[in-house]
Amino acid sequence: MVEMVETANILKNATNRSLIVMDEIGRGTSTIDGLAIARAVMEYLYEKIRCRVLFATHFHELAQLREQLENMHCATMDVVEAVCHYE
Numbered sequence: 558m559v560e561m562v563e564t565a566n567i568l569k570n571a572t573n574r575s576l577i578v579m580d581e582i583g584r585g586t587s588t589i590d591g592l593a594i595a596r597a598v599m600e601y602l603y604e605k606i607r608c609r610v611l612f613a614t615h616f617h618e619l620a621q622l623r624e625q626l627e628n629m630h631c632a633t634m635d636v637v638e639a640v641c642h643y644e
Contacts, residue, residue: 560585564598566621568606575608580613592616 564582569619582598583591595616602610603626623629
């Protein structure tokens with residue numbers, strides 16, 4: 558619930574000059590509901606607010622939106638575990 562209140566606050570107060578960092582919107586709900594929430598937030602920020610957004614998500618399906626949203630760019634990150642030995 559706290560996440561949704563924070564998301565609503567961001568959406569209410571954002572302007573086209575904002576830089577927004579969203580992390581794992583929709584997590585903690587069912588997959589379908591979480592995906593729907595994340596997509597709705599992403600599309601609202603793109604279409605209505607028109608600001609810059611870093612949108613971190615585990616919903617790989619959202620990457621398909623880059624075909625519909627002209628200025629959307631996707632990036633992925635792999636994490637590699639490294640063991641360092643110090644003497």
